[in-house]
Amino acid sequence: MPRILILSILSLWGIHQAVAQELLPDSLMESHSLEEVEVIGSAATQALNALDHQMIHKETLLRIQGNTLIQSLEILPGISSIQTGTGISKPVIRGMSVNRVIVNEYGIKQENQQWGLDHGLEIDQYNVEQVEIIKGPVSLLYGSDGIGGVIQVHPPKPPQTDTSYGDIVLNYKSNNNLFGGSGKWVLSRDKWYLMARMSYQDYGLYQIPTDSFTYNGYRLPIYDGRLKNTGGNEWSNSIYLGYRTEKWSSNIYLSNVRQKTGFFPGAFGIPRLYQLQPAENPRAIELPFQYINHFKTISNTQVFTSLGVLKLDIGYQWNTRKEISKPHAHGNGVVPQGTTALLLNLYTFQSNLRWEYQSPQWRVQSGISLQYQNNQIGGFEFLIPAYRQLQSGLYVYSQYNTPGAGNFSAGIRYDIAHQSADEGTVIIYDSTGEEIRDQNRSPEWHKRYHNLSGALGWKKDIDHNWILSANLGTAFRVPMINELLANGVHHGSFRHEMGDTSLLPEKGWMADAGIDYHNHTWHASLTPFINYFSNYIYLHPSGRFSSLPEAGQIYQYKNTSALYWGAEFLIDYPVWRQFFLTHSLEYVYNENMETGNGLPFTPPMSVMTEISWKPYWNRNQDEGFQCAVTGHYFAPQNRVDINEPVTDGYFLFHASASWKKKINQDYMSFFIKINNLFDTYYLNNMSRYRILNIPEQGFNLQFLVRYEF
């Protein structure tokens, strides 16, 4: 701690020194203007430059064509996802998920009840131009939840003045008969520009390479090899209006994403034969299903001054989540809420103000962030109460570049949070629909938190071939309302989840390092990490039954000490002439130090090898052909939590090809991808349906066409 204080004092001194310097010449400042807008998102990268970060661009995303944005990002070592069917994926970075990973779109943190394992991400995959992944503790810049890392969706590059262009994308996936389409139109006049996108996709039941599954000793059929009621649709609209000058730029972004996703009915209670009969219309989404609407409006403003750049991001989000199913509480009557089991309406207001200053040797970033949330509840099931939460943080991050010893960074942050929740009650009805009584589920709650955290980083370039880096930081996370006050059966998880108001904030120490080698032909990197948490919050099986109807065991949130370590390895290497090899490996070990067991939903070790062919005759920016085969091995996951099944290893093959052609002034691109080439049967321990012994998606031929005009 004293070291952090000394460094923060040093960094404050650095700001003073930097400000005291003479004003930069105008010519230097001009380079900040339009070009700076194009690299708007990289401020964090520069501040956290010693952490491992990677950027993925649209073309790569189109080539990968995952079912969701997060699934596409899984090709990066260290990134995985927790899935429910084909439409819902939650990001996992180095084994950490839910409220330990931040997803940020256009500078504003996505707030969407991210604590739930079957709560996906409401971001239009077609609308992502570039996405950046930073692994490791980013809390210093992003606040409480950034323990594991951040997935940052950056705004598209602003168009050149007085242009108009757009694209149209059409997409088909054979496995679940997905049809998707998206269109974008961009217009710029003088200093104004407008970008609009509309996307829709609709998918049916997904196919799995089996005709039966075994649950509880019973063998149950899968009719036509398709998992019942797993279809869904997604409808997204967004508009982005920007204005830029030499001295300042500003934009406003409005987006709405609506998703409807069916759940396999066998996953709600004990699967029974009559639930598994094929539906008359397999594309119709029947009960149970999830309906989500995420509306947001974001404004980003930046002002270029002689003393640096001042940035203000303001966001308002309204997330509606409805989980629809028939009332399951036997012995109770019909509920007035009808089939709405869980209704959560979360309103979030955020504002982040930051100032960035750069001199040849110093780079300073300082900011203040504010977030206010209001959560309202409805539906016949109770899980979390209505609550309000205010979070605010103040930070300074500074970097000093020495000619010989490398680049040093240090940061310090002070956070405060205040939570206040209403008493949670459920009304019990009799068979005639009359109210019998109120049942109290969670107490009224008020709590304040505050915390001081810090981070240190070092990065050094040796001989223009080697880059070494190291980071050390403290982790801090405010307990979420569900961790404190949940008390109910989480839809689809059978188990009764219960909060604990005595939980302490999650705290720990996190360290990682990077060794990177690159020359003009190939590149390799190794990024080991180790994290220790003194108060890690996890859902612990209590060994006691719930008294709620049809509920199984009570799972209670609990503090424990936990250890995480692991590494990612990546090599990009031209094997022979026009053939390239990408080999990557990821490994996460974790241990609940009180029980010695693993923590739930830990990704298995995996090794991916891709060989791609990029012929000489067609390899430039504008046009190009390439194809690749990929082998992906996943080791068995035997380190599991109590009551979590072990999962065997598996090996998957994929193949892909893409071709881009210039037609007059326009471009036409074709992308073909085959996932699970050999229709391999495998169970994935990161899938919510794994508990039912249901395998993952089989063979999937995917086809995407993009026309840019």
Added chain:
Amino acid sequence: MKKIFVSLLGISAFSFFLTACTKSEPDPSNQKPTIEILRTLPVAGTGIVCEETHDNVLIAHPGETLEIEMKLKDDHGLSQYKIEIHENADCHDHDHRPLSEWYYSNVVDLSGTESTKTEVISIPDDAEIAPYHIEIKLIDESGMESDELEYNLVLES
């Protein structure tokens, strides 16, 4: 070129090392608890419930008594069992308003590694004539859950 081969060799060795690390077997000392049914009254037989044939059907009448005798086992220590009986009149469509409010739920504390218990359940005189599900779950002290056991109870007039 030599450098590259050396590094590739290094990667493979590293991969192998990590793979070897993950090959550790699950803790064999923590097994699921088990439920063995010694006796049911009435005796379970074959019947048709919700248009499907089941071999775990108990046929009874309102006002009668059900008995289920179970041997419960765990390698470390038993915690609780839970028996629930709920109506299945609509084959779990849950759309209708239940006519009878008979719903049975009982959680019983256990201790030791082996226990024989008999659950005695009185069916109310006014219980609806319908099919029901009987579900039995067992849990040990560490939180390991047994496979769930299920019977179809058919009440006849």
